[in-house]
Amino acid sequence: MAPTAINLRKEYHQNIAEASDKVLPHKIKKQNTIGAALGLNPDAEVHYNASVPILYEDALGEKGNLISSTGALVAFSGTKTGRSPKDKRIVDEPSSSEHIWWGPVNKKVDENTWQISKNRAIDYLRTREKVYIIDAFAGWDPRYRIKVRVVCARAYHALFMKNMLIKPTPAELETFGEPDFTIWNAGQFPANVATKGMTSSTSVEINFKEMEMVILGTEYAGEMKKGIFTVMFYLMPIKYKVLTLHSSCNQGVEKGDVTLFFGLSGTGKTTLSADPHRKLIGDDEHCWSDHGVFNIEGGCYAKCLDLSAEREPEIFGAIRFGSVLENVVFNPYTRDIDYEGKDITENTRCAYPIQYIPSAKIPCLADTHPSNIILLTCDASGVLPPVSKLTNAQVMYHFISGYTSKMAGTEVGVTEPEATFSSCYGQPFLVLHPMKYAQQLSDKMTEHKSSAWLLNTGWTGQSVAKGEC
Numbered sequence: 001m002a003p004t005a006i007n008l009r010k011e012y013h014q015n016i017a018e019a020s021d022k023v024l025p026h027k028i029k030k031q032n033t034i035g036a037a038l039g040l041n042p043d044a045e046v047h048y049n050a051s052v053p054i055l056y057e058d059a060l061g062e063k064g065n066l067i068s069s070t071g072a073l074v075a076f077s078g079t080k081t082g083r084s085p086k087d088k089r090i091v092d093e094p095s096s097s098e099h100i101w102w103g104p105v106n107k108k109v110d111e112n113t114w115q116i117s118k119n120r121a122i123d124y125l126r127t128r129e130k131v132y133i134i135d136a137f138a139g140w141d142p143r144y145r146i147k148v149r150v151v152c153a154r155a156y157h158a159l160f161m162k163n164m165l166i167k168p169t170p171a172e173l174e175t176f177g178e179p180d181f182t183i184w185n186a187g188q189f190p191a192n193v194a195t196k197g198m199t200s201s202t203s204v205e206i207n208f209k210e211m212e213m214v215i216l217g218t219e220y221a222g223e224m225k226k227g228i229f230t231v232m233f234y235l236m237p238i239k240y241k242v243l244t245l246h247s248s249c250n251q252g253v254e255k256g257d258v259t260l261f262f263g264l265s266g267t268g269k270t271t272l273s274a275d276p277h278r279k280l281i282g283d284d285e286h287c288w289s290d291h292g293v294f295n296i297e298g299g300c301y302a303k304c305l306d307l308s309a310e311r312e313p314e315i316f317g318a319i320r321f322g323s324v325l326e327n328v329v330f331n332p333y334t335r336d337i338d339y340e341g342k343d344i345t346e347n348t349r350c351a352y353p354i355q356y357i358p359s360a361k362i363p364c365l366a367d368t369h370p371s372n373i374i375l376l377t378c379d380a381s382g383v384l385p386p387v388s389k390l391t392n393a394q395v396m397y398h399f400i401s402g403y404t405s406k407m408a409g410t411e412v413g414v415t416e417p418e419a420t421f422s423s424c425y426g427q428p429f430l431v432l433h434p435m436k437y438a439q440q441l442s443d444k445m446t447e448h449k450s451s452a453w454l455l456n457t458g459w460t461g462q463s464v465a466k467g468e469c
């Protein structure tokens, strides 16, 4: 008898159930063991390194989330749509205190307040029926990589970090063991404003002794990626004398020459590094070691405002199943994205695995030292020329002073390009004094005879108000 459609369907579902029976017991055991070790609710559904479809299914249950017409997950980060640098704090404890550049970038929080915030975050996560754990790496060079664990209550956050960290192979996951750094993301729950040193209900705290980070009161996913970056700015120079860079990086196909593009958030690192004629090493966070350059991340986080297939085809094409689009405006019927839409924020973003860029080089590292260093400055005043060649001394001057602009939306409260001085083109993420990084950059450039350029991605001739971009 010929199989009927209904029988075929039954058989198909049975096969899936049987396949799941083989895979799931092992996975569930691991999930439960980790969940119990973290003290999570024993009745909670703990998802350990869940697959992209499972994270999609759960994320769609979160308020407002949906699927775009190209298959990306559209998610919303709530009231905070940019980083909250004024609420970032570093724990003042004896093992790291002497190294830290204390001040407005790295504000002190005492160990007692840290403990209160950490307990609050974990207590919140313990109340959740679903908790997501992502174990993955930061740093493509195995000599320097760190094992990162993210514990969070939103599937959107888990998918974001699955994209932004480096996915372990099944064998690496099997032997992953304890993480080197853990993020407790309880961003839906506020910080306790009555706690000493707490100035708002948002707090992003990092503890270098415990190697942990706590997020309360902000659901902006960029806090997690920039949190890991901050950890690398501390760990790499101190432990290995490796320089951490707020830069993108690409490599010539024929000669293998490496270019770094330094730039503050939103000033063109992602756009300019996604050159189809060169191999992409990474769009935002790198380290320069004695062996060459390696990317810290497994994904890219592109700005989406005014994105078009014509102008940025590689990035446009990366917005598909598996990518996370944040805070974008869309057509409610077709689910097409309106990339010009800034009703929610100017800081619309997409996080996608770097493999989605056709020219990406996997693994994302180069065993060649950079021959060109490009300092991207987005000049809102129209003073700087479009491009200038720099001497080593001029690089130091520009790198330390970091004249550029904060772009609208990347930080809470910034609504239009704002002239700023941001040391190392990444002041919000520096942990040591800027001179430490600048000196290391100068030494490396001299040793490897790198050329340097200042490239104005902002306005020339006139200021932002009337100038030509």
Ligand SMILES: Nc1ncnc2c1ncn2[C@@H]1O[C@H](COP(=O)(O)OP(=O)(O)O)[C@@H](O)[C@H]1O
Pocket: 263, 264, 265, 266, 267, 268, 269, 270, 271, 272, 283, 284, 301, 302, 303, 304, 305, 306, 307, 456, 457, 458, 469
């Ligand atoms: N001259 C330019 N160079 C690079 N990007 C530009 C320029 N003018 C406008 N843009 C736009 O500015 C934004 C730069 O964002 P992005 O490359 O994601 O920054 P970053 O990676 O440094 O955070 C993109 O939306 C890009 O389309």
Ligand SMILES: C=C(OP(=O)(O)O)C(=O)O
Pocket: 082, 083, 222, 223, 226, 264, 265, 266, 284, 301, 410
């Ligand atoms: C995501 C951020 O930066 P970038 O644009 O450099 O990725 C940020 O500053 O929050």
